[in-house]
Amino acid sequence: MAEDIFRRIRKENSKMNMNFTAEIYNEALIMIEDLCLEIANKVLNQLGMPSPNRSAAASFDVELCREQNYNTGDLLSYVQSNIPKLTLEQKGIYDQIMQTVNNGVGEIFFLDAPGGTGKTFLIRLILAAIRFQNDIALALASSEIAATLLPGGRTAHSALKLPLNLQFIETPTCNISKASGMGKVLQKCKLIVWDECTMAYKKSLEALDRSLQDLRGNIRPFGDALILLAGDFRQTLPVIPRSTPEDEINACLKYSTLWRHVNTLKLTTNMRVQLQNDRSAEIFSHQLLEIGNGKVLVDLTSGRVSLPHSFCNLVTSKEELVEKVFPNIQTNYKNHDWLSERAILAAKNKDVYELNNIIQSNIQSEAVTYKSVDTVVEADEG
Numbered sequence: 001m002a003e004d005i006f007r008r009i010r011k012e013n014s015k016m017n018m019n020f021t022a023e024i025y026n027e028a029l030i031m032i033e034d035l036c037l038e039i040a041n042k043v044l045n046q047l048g049m050p051s052p053n054r055s056a057a058a059s060f061d062v063e064l065c066r067e068q069n070y071n072t073g074d075l076l077s078y079v080q081s082n083i084p085k086l087t088l089e090q091k092g093i094y095d096q097i098m099q100t101v102n103n104g105v106g107e108i109f110f111l112d113a114p115g116g117t118g119k120t121f122l123i124r125l126i127l128a129a130i131r132f133q134n135d136i137a138l139a140l141a142s143s144e145i146a147a148t149l150l151p152g153g154r155t156a157h158s159a160l161k162l163p164l165n166l167q168f169i170e171t172p173t174c175n176i177s178k179a180s181g182m183g184k185v186l187q188k189c190k191l192i193v194w195d196e197c198t199m200a201y202k203k204s205l206e207a208l209d210r211s212l213q214d215l216r217g218n219i220r221p222f223g224d225a226l227i228l229l230a231g232d233f234r235q236t237l238p239v240i241p242r243s244t245p246e247d248e249i250n251a252c253l254k255y256s257t258l259w260r261h262v263n264t265l266k267l268t269t270n271m272r273v274q275l276q277n278d279r280s281a282e283i284f285s286h287q288l289l290e291i292g293n294g295k296v297l298v299d300l301t302s303g304r305v306s307l308p309h310s311f312c313n314l315v316t317s318k319e320e321l322v323e324k325v326f327p328n329i330q331t332n333y334k335n336h337d338w339l340s341e342r343a344i345l346a347a348k349n350k351d352v353y354e355l356n357n358i359i360q361s362n363i364q365s366e367a368v369t370y371k372s373v374d375t376v377v378e379a380d381e382g
């Protein structure tokens with residue numbers, strides 16, 4: 001267990017010159033003791049093992065080291081080379097946020113950015129501009145994929161230790177103490193970015209709000225921290241299994257009392273269109289916005305929209321779709337670059353399984369079954 005912790009810490013702090021330390025053994029003892037308490041309601045001492053030092057664990061600020069462990073020289077050159085590229089719209093938002101950071105005042109911004117308008121580009125620059133001054137900018141996202149797009153990005157659930165059964169708790173909080181590494185990060189940080197916040201349950205942001213108020217000893221929204229929320233309400237809203245659309249809308253951030261404190265900033269120019277000067281990309285992005293903005297008629301009986309004429313290529317079966325996206329998969333499947341450029345997205349697991357079966361049945365090779373575990377692990381391991 002101690003070796004797992006050691007590997008995890010080395011991975012999280014790739015540039016930290018860290019050796020095996022007594023604190024790592026201590027963290028392992030704490031984890032073992034937590035399990036024993038849960039299973040047998042006994043501390044390690046009662047089971048003939050050494051007791052962990054709980055206060056020493058609090059001073060083991062891995063989280064704090066992680067957030068301050070950036071190469072400032074690299075960040076400075078990144079900032080200097082990318083600021084001149086910002087469009088007027090992006091520069092206006094960059095300046096407003098950096099000014100608020102430098103003034104040290106609390107504010108809640110929402111960056112309303114349809115796909116392709118340079119939201120990720122801008123956020124990466126803001127993170128770098130804060131970090132190169134040796135200040136902390138915490139990058140969170142609602143999904144793992146979005147988290148990987150931001151340097152130092154982590155899922156909000158894992159970083160904030162949000163309860164897994166959030167929706168059933170009246171007033172959830174983050175499971176973070178003042179003395180913990182993450183508690184210190186949240187007290188010190190100059191900015192918290194939460195990308196794809198539009199997918200998060202409003203209760204997860206409310207939990208962060210409560211915890212920041214407590215950690216920072218300030219009863220203003222989010223403890224007067226500077227928060228940059230980003231996302232697009234035209235895209236996926238919080239997913240609640242077996243719920244109605246009303247439940248999903250009610251779970252979303254706009255229906256939180258926090259929303260009235262939010263200052264919305266907008267990005268509107270599609271950079272993919274602008275940079276490539278591609279007319280068809282422009283038409284496609286316009287059509288996407290029309291759908292997202294509810295301008296396309298919905299069939300009231302089925303609840304579906306009819307896709308605009310020339311919006312995309314339509315196919316008549318899953319087999320045809322597989323053939324279009326993965327032509328000649330029998331031989332191409334060995335080419336990883338080819339594979340990494342294509343994917344089929346489906347809204348339901350049922351369709352994912354069916355599509356996977358069709359693709360796999362086209363590949364003539366020996367089938368290997370790997371075991372997997374799908375139980376929930378500790379929130380901080382997720």
Ligand SMILES: Nc1ncnc2c1ncn2[C@@H]1O[C@H](COP(=O)(O)OP(=O)(O)OP(=O)(O)O)[C@@H](O)[C@H]1O
Pocket residue numbers: 085086087090113114115116117118119120121122271272275
């Ligand atoms: N000012 C800029 N100068 C040069 N390239 C830019 C600029 N803004 C954005 N880009 C590029 O445009 C593309 C789209 O930007 P980005 O990925 O940041 O958009 P996004 O709003 O996050 O889109 P999505 O939500 O679809 O991921 C990227 O390749 C990005 O590097």
